[in-house]
Amino acid sequence: MCFTYREAALYKKDLEQILPKLEISSANFTYEEREPDLQKEGLVFNLQRFSVNDGPGVRTIVFLNGCPLRCKWCCNPESQRMKPVIMWKQQNCVGCGNCSVVCPTGACQIRDAGRIDHSKCIVCGKCVDVCYHQALEMSGKVMTVEEVLKELYQDRTVYRRSGGGITISGGEALMQHEFLEELLRGCKSMGWTTAIETTGYAPKEVLDKIIPLLDTVMMDIKHIDPEVHKAWTGVSNERILENALYIATIAKELIIRVPVIPGFNADEDTIRGIAKFCTYLEKDHFVGIHLLPYHDFGTNKYDMLGKDYEMIGTERPDEDYMKYLKSIVEAEGLYCQIGG
Numbered sequence: 001m002c003f004t005y006r007e008a009a010l011y012k013k014d015l016e017q018i019l020p021k022l023e024i025s026s027a028n029f030t031y032e033e034r035e036p037d038l039q040k041e042g043l044v045f046n047l048q049r050f051s052v053n054d055g056p057g058v059r060t061i062v063f064l065n066g067c068p069l070r071c072k073w074c075c076n077p078e079s080q081r082m083k084p085v086i087m088w089k090q091q092n093c094v095g096c097g098n099c100s101v102v103c104p105t106g107a108c109q110i111r112d113a114g115r116i117d118h119s120k121c122i123v124c125g126k127c128v129d130v131c132y133h134q135a136l137e138m139s140g141k142v143m144t145v146e147e148v149l150k151e152l153y154q155d156r157t158v159y160r161r162s163g164g165g166i167t168i169s170g171g172e173a174l175m176q177h178e179f180l181e182e183l184l185r186g187c188k189s190m191g192w193t194t195a196i197e198t199t200g201y202a203p204k205e206v207l208d209k210i211i212p213l214l215d216t217v218m219m220d221i222k223h224i225d226p227e228v229h230k231a232w233t234g235v236s237n238e239r240i241l242e243n244a245l246y247i248a249t250i251a252k253e254l255i256i257r258v259p260v261i262p263g264f265n266a267d268e269d270t271i272r273g274i275a276k277f278c279t280y281l282e283k284d285h286f287v288g289i290h291l292l293p294y295h296d297f298g299t300n301k302y303d304m305l306g307k308d309y310e311m312i313g314t315e316r317p318d319e320d321y322m323k324y325l326k327s328i329v330e331a332e333g334l335y336c337q338i339g340g
């Protein structure tokens with residue numbers, strides 16, 4: 001697979017052309033302070049407290065809806081669309097049919113067909129209100145910046161003592177960049193450190209607005225080959241690789257994360273290709289590569305959404321193999337760790 005070297009060479013050439021024109025570095029790329037708009041609304045599908053794997057210290061993760069990718073292994077399929085979604089836990093359902101009776105659109109077909117027709121669902125929530133067995137739930141809630149900040153405020157002491165803070169995740173949080181900007185401004189005004197887990201798949205204007213508000217950027221590079229990337233995620237990686245080069249010049253700290261997915265990128269050549277590409281990232285701000293072994297924790301969510309999980313039967317790479325891939329990254333002179 002010689003494309004890895006071709007790609008690295010290609011991006012080296014681009015980098016040499018791009019960087020002198022940018023005349024930019026994180027030192028002169030700061031944000032203008034102003035009060036956040038606390039009433040700005042966004043769609044949030046989860047708040048996860050006490051996380052230790054998603055940035056420095058102990059953190060609260062804010063998960064925002066919306067993602068332009070469709071990764072086959074996605075463990076948050078409920079996050080992909082920019083609207084709430086009804087999830088059905090079949091194991092809790094007693095088949096009473098209350099939900100089908102109140103559904104105004106005929107989308108709730110649990111009594112007759114054992115499914116929800118999401119194409120007809122207007123997410124009114126009436127079915128959830130009459131399900132007394134916790135078999136239905138709505139994922140995705142409209143919240144104001146103020147409401148999110150109040151939730152985050154509960155753990156302010158933990159952030160301070162652990163050197164932690166707030167991590168924004170998704171979905172792809174950059175899709176809700178207007179809400180995200182106000183939320184990050186709110187976090188900064190509280191003195192909390194900020195991080196993001198991102199695909200980096202966003203227009204440059206969005207990056208210019210959001211990256212200066214972040215202390216740590218954790219960005220995925222999933223594959224180096226545009227066609228393979230498109231086949232497994234639904235989009236080409238060209239914008240992502242270009243943005244990685246750019247983000248490395250403006251971020252305070254950039255970590256590249258690679259979800260290691262058997263059958264997609266869990267091979268020596270692909271991991272070496274990604275590592276070689278990363279050797280061209282601006283070194284003052286690029287910390288290293290985190291290899292994240294595949295897991296299937298999101299499988300049950302596919303059942304709850306009535307979707308097929310394409311990765312069924314895929315096994316998590318074992319520890320020795322992950323160490324081997326780590327050694328390949330390290331051979332390129334980069335820091336590497338297994339896990340986030």
Ligand code: SF4
Pocket residue numbers: 086099102103104105106107108116120121122123124125126127128
């Ligand atoms: S949320 Fe409303 S439209 Fe959707 S299935 Fe439930 S009752 Fe029907």
Ligand code: SF4
Pocket residue numbers: 092093094095096097098099100110111130131132133134135136
């Ligand atoms: S209301 Fe709840 S328990 Fe009754 S059929 Fe619907 S999902 Fe099942």
Ligand code: SF4
Pocket residue numbers: 067068069070071073074075076077079080170171172199
């Ligand atoms: S980028 Fe993340 S949230 Fe989006 S589809 Fe891929 S795994 Fe899911």
